Amino acid sequence: MITVKIGPEPIEPLALPPIAGAGACAEFTGIVRADENESPIGGLRYEAYQPMAETVMRNLLTEISAEHGLLAAHVRHRIGDIRVGEAAIHLALWSRHRGPAFNALVAFMNRLKQDVPIWKTDTLPPHS
Amino acid sequence: MITVKIGPEPIEPLALPPIAGAGACAEFTGIVRADENESPIGGLRYEAYQPMAETVMRNLLTEISAEHGLLAAHVRHRIGDIRVGEAAIHLALWSRHRGPAFNALVAFMNRLKQDVPIWKTDTLPPHS
Amino acid sequence: MRVLYFAQARRLAGTDREEFPVPSTLSTDAFWALLLARHPALAPLRPVTRLARDEAFLPADATLAPDDEIALIPPVSGG
């Protein structure tokens, strides 16, 4: 089961759904930091080519799931204005044992940063 | 900040606390599978030498945090009877960038399975 | 042909999308020549920008058709 979601909604904690056969769930949350290129910021503005970004993420997850033997994969990427400390992305991968989920987590994030049409387009001023 | 908790309480989803400077949070949840040594089970019973298990986990996290430059680490391990589909362990590690958190996740789980005095002592019957 | 501009490409082109007629199929090189004639400011982005059609990246030897929707994908920075 692969789910992909891109939208302006804040990324809230996920109650992990039951995935048959899964013994491991590895997750990654990417959080907006208070500085960008060593200058203080209040947040980041993200933009996506949304239909293509969803398609590319779904294709990546399908490919990586097959390669690593994942049982399920969920990804959410937020777009629009994201304040410091808030999540820009959350990724959850399920597998029978932990090794494949860990490896797939690394692989997906590397590919995301090459091939998924999502951009940081602006910084938001601090203290606003 | 390092927190370690061992107890019989179910492991509920965690609202990630704000960690200053963190751009990445990597998490692992270990889930009880419906089979053990190829036989169907209803769950697993875990036992800990609790004070030592907490001390060893805290020491491991301190060591791994220094080695990988982590900003915070939380681990919860459940003991007692854990039904299939429920979490036995949840680990969350924060770092500035994602690489160190991923590497530390793998390192901690490997060390946990060597050195932390927690045991699966019994299987629970299915359908009970 | 419809062209979609994102992120830095949108800023340099000054628009997020436009439509203009092209007489026949064209190579990606010919497409870029046409684009740069319309938006010289895009020149610095060309070496690092990929083209996409139907939600997939296009190879350099693709042939574009007059009714295609082509997206300019400057270097991404998600996550």
Added chain:
Amino acid sequence: MRVLYFAQARRLAGTDREEFPVPSTLSTDAFWALLLARHPALAPLRPVTRLARDEAFLPADATLAPDDEIALIPPVSGG
């Protein structure tokens, strides 16, 4: 001396803890000899079981004291 038994060690010893007097300091080898005399069933566990004191593993050349609390740590399986 107090000894704590966990998991498989607890099952084989038939108890989770016991206290018995030892006359003086002793090596880990002497400690194991004493344990196996009390609980022969523990013999198969000896090669894979570590000893711990004060919540830390003991090296093989440690010296144990009469008032120590020693834990037997059979192979762990947490996570």
